Amino acid sequence: MRDYEPILLRNVGVPEARTLKGYEARGGYRGIRKALGSSPEQIVEEVKKANLRGRGGAGFPAGLKWSFLPKDRTITYLCVNADESEPPTFSNRLLMENDPHQVLEGAMIAAYATRAQVAYIYMRVEFHEQFHVLQRAVDEAYAAGYLGRRLFGHDFDLQVYIHRGAGAYVCGEETGLIESIEGKRGWPRIKPPFPALEGLFRRPTVVNNVETLANLPHLIERGAAWFTSIGPPHSTGPKLFCISGPVRRPGCYEGPMTITVRDLIERPEFGGGMLPGKRVKMVLPGGVSVGVLTANELDMKMDFADPAKYGLLGLGTAAAVVVDTDTDIRLVLRNLARFYALESCGQCTQCREGTSWMYKIAARIAAGAGRRADLDILEQTARNMGMMPGLSICGLPDGATYPIETLVRKFRSELEELIGQQEPARRDAVLQTVN
């Protein structure tokens, strides 16, 4: 992998690439120019052929998503999902703060392919610096005539607006995001109708993740055959991987989807190995929502197919966090459960109640007042509220249950041991305070 030439991150560490001129000098805005020479349908076909799968978490093929748009539509919206809120993911942040024009060019290509005339970039409010960088890029693009009317002399108009979120994890769900742009609570909508038919302002809408869009300029410029030459057939193209936790080089790195979790941790070009004296206990390889791996499961490939073999929800955001052997897994359990209890939007009963009960139980275990039955209750709750797609309005409860269920199942004996070591007197005291 040492000979892997970064594609998406090629402009990281090159400050002048943040300007339109610098970006163009480094080969930018060639993809959109080439795209405009073909018909939108041809672009959709090319992206389908390349099998570009969405990088936001679900891995849905981007070209297929676009092809769901009704043929007779008059207005189409493009929403760029820059609400990156999945812990511990920061690849979109890196793209937006280092290479804003790459994101814009990707948005232009997606807009052209879907015949969208307005694009909203929905950016989480926590990103301040990134907002200013991207806004500058948008202003520059307008000033250069790269946005607005008749882009590059073609019959193609595009307006781009950056819409800032107001702090809600669930707004990363595409219909939650749409509701939020419309000025409402970020409550995901019941599907169908899917956004392709009835999305933003009840018009056909496509929602694509920042990283997905960042792939487009390269895909179009170099072609689908080049794109599919990277990675296995079901997981084509370059991919960003984040790694955090007690490793030597926490950060965001790029590679093909042939690497394993172990590569991500150990290889010098990625995580660079564990910090001195630290050993891997557990890894959450794809953002916290996909579930956990034990130290014996590090050969899992970071692609769209392999995670399911390890009982995980999927590749997710491909952002791994390593938990070391010095960390009390009860605290990890509590931390994970708390996140979802706070971020559940509250619409579906099983998610609203389930996440908060799982948190209460996890907090009790962490406080030293766990009961053996608690582990069963956690597993049951997890199975009842998620892991059966289609029972809830959005995927949040699935994402909430995978980490809890996999952690309890894969680390059950250790949790039982910890619960067994509790002092009864202390347990009773804690129970009185937490219940």
Place this chain on the structure above:
Amino acid sequence: MLHTEPERLTQEIRSLGERFGKDRAALIPTLQEIQRRYRGISPLAMQIVADMLDIHPVEVDSVVSFYSFLDAKPKGRYVIRLCRTISCDMQGKERVARQLENDLGITFGQTTADGNFTLEWANCLGMCDQGPALLINEKVYTRVTPEAVHGILEECRQAFGLHALQAEQEHAA
């Protein structure tokens, strides 16, 4: 002309309407601007916004109560949000939290009596490779240690209160 407080607020919000538009999609940008200026969105402000956008005030309240960066109750001048998600947690956010509480004399969720600082938790700021991270208004601080907390708070204090006043007076003189 002498304005009462409600009149002034109405005028100000109406001018936001000129800027962001008066349809429903303008609601969140409008509320964000009110939050920035007033550090909170009062019931009166909600009523004025509702009138302007021709929606029921409860719709405005439902949005304010949903998002964690919009608040009905006014916040301090500096809102400190410490990330408590998994990576920052393992990198020692707890010690930073204790230091912040000690230095400010408040616990999480509270605002100092002088209205200068509010202490809150954040759910993943996306700085997981550089934790523990915290956000103060619009500025991100990374790899925060308990030892760094004093300096960070002092940096905030420099921007207002006695320090700022002295600087202003020196400037005027």
